[in-house]
Amino acid sequence: MAIEIIPEWMAALEEEDISFIKNFVLASGSLKEMAKHYGVTYPTVRLRLDKLIQKINISDDYAEEPYVALIKRMAVNDRLDFDTAKILISEYKKSKRGEKK
Known part of the structure; x- marks a missing residue:
């Protein structure tokens, strides 16, 4: 049985944030592909990613x-x-x- 260790920065994220990260990795980090996947514009995905980056940085400060x-x-x-x-x-x-x- 493997012991799950979740980093603090990840534990502070909401489920939709984790899903976004998973989809981002599966899209090989392509914001263009993410925009297609979510049916939104590139700037919308970029804003979402920027907010996610802020959340991760904030959790490091916690x-x-x-x-x-x-x-x-x-x-x-x-x-x-x-x-x-x-x-x-x-x-x-x-x-x-x-x-x-």
Whole structure:
């Protein structure tokens, strides 16, 4: 019996993200093929890939700054606008600097 080890960055992804990654690999990384597969335009697939890259980068930040990662994840998932996210992160970091003094 094989022991499954799922990297943290992958465990943080939604099922549709994992499916997108699988299809991307099966399409040999071709965004053009992905666009055909999903019946959307190339820029739509590119945007989806960019959001997925952001999600993976955010999950890498999570261990160090879980609050900041949560705010970033909410912005990437369109649950919070980017300007508000920037303000929240900025204020959080200011408060953290104040604690260290």
